[in-house]
Amino acid sequence: MKEVILESVNLSKEYMSTGTGVVRVFHNISFALTRGDIVALTGASGSGKSTLLNILGSLDKPTSGKVLLENEALNELSPEKLSQMRNKKIGFIFQFHHLLPEFTALENVMMPALIAGTSDSASSRRAEELLTEVGLAERMKHKPSELSGGEAQRVAVARAFMMQPSLILADEPTGNLDEINSMKLFDMMLTLAQRYEQTFLIATHNIELAKRATRHMHLEKGVLSEAGT
Ligand SMILES: Nc1ncnc2c1ncn2[C@@H]1O[C@H](COP(=O)(O)OP(=O)(O)OP(=O)(O)O)[C@@H](O)[C@H]1O
Ligand SMILES: [Mg+2]
Structure with a gap:
């Protein structure tokens, strides 16, 4: 049996909206992700999709149900413990890179480690390694505004892997890239995820990319189902 990394137990989410009343996004979603699962x-x-990822990553709260990350219920953690958990155990990649504009690519990738108290030298060594792996050895000193969209996204990927988190959540990470760069970035993420035996959940509109994952889940009318890959 593979180790369970993430468990979603009867998750439901409703939004109260002033205009339309209650928006019921999904109801009683339960599933488990094990180590090394790459799920589209x-x-x-x-x-x-984004609502679910945000709840799994503790950026948003479910209306009911719970999320367990490595057997710890996120809703039972203190705010301090929760932010530590987010820093060390979860990596996020969004559609827009969300890099800090005033810092270089290297500094952006180092940031999660510096926040966690890792030394400057160890952080920069690991960040350099990761940036080299994503093909950006020549761009480490560039600020986000001096990078192409695909390059900035690769920096965001390196940053997400920095802490070797248990789980990486990616919300349409290739949504902003052309077809060739989408494919390249996707392959790069898969290679890194496999190398580090990472559990990876990627929301995507791209069915061709989804087919390359090891599992495929589909959300429709508030119900999550496991699709064949
Ligand atoms: N803060 C909010 N208040 C009310 N309704 C919301 C709120 N945020 C999202 N919704 C609604 O919840 C539903 C799910 O939104 P969500 O952003 O999770 O979809 P998605 O699958 O990520 O879509 P996309 O592929 O366009 O990114 C949508 O119908 C949206 O209108
Ligand atoms: Mg979305």
């Missing part, structure tokens, strides 16, 4: 999450626009 598909679903039409508005089906709740």
Whole structure:
């Protein structure tokens, strides 16, 4: 039996909206991700992919149900413990890179380690290694505004892997890239995920990319189902 990394137990989410009343996004979603699972999450626009990822990553709260990361219930943690957990155990990659504009690529990748109290030298060594792995050895001193969209996204990927988190959540990481760069970035993420035996959940609209994952989950009308890959 593979080690369970993430468990979602009867997760439901409703939004109260002033205009439309209650928006029921999904209801009683339960699933488990084990170490090394690379899972593509598909679903039409508005089906709740981002909402689900945000809840799994503790950036948002479910209306009911719970999330367990390495057997710890996120809703039972103190705010301090929760932010530590987010820093060390979860890596995020978004559609737009969310890099800090005033820092270089290297500094951006080092940031999670510096926040966790890792020394400057150890952080920069690891960040340099990762940036080299994603093909950016020549761009480490560039600020985000001096990088192409695909390069900035590769920096965001390196940053997400920096702490060797248990789980990486990616919300349409290739949504902003052309087809060739999407494929390249996707392959790069898969290679890194396999190398580090990372559990990876990727929301994507791209069915061709979804097919390259080891599992495929689909969200439709508030229900999550496991699709064949
Ligand atoms: N803060 C909010 N208040 C009310 N409704 C919301 C809020 N945030 C999201 N929703 C609604 O919840 C549903 C799910 O949104 P979500 O962003 O999770 O979809 P998605 O699958 O990520 O879509 P996309 O593919 O377009 O990114 C949508 O119908 C959206 O309108
Ligand atoms: Mg979304």
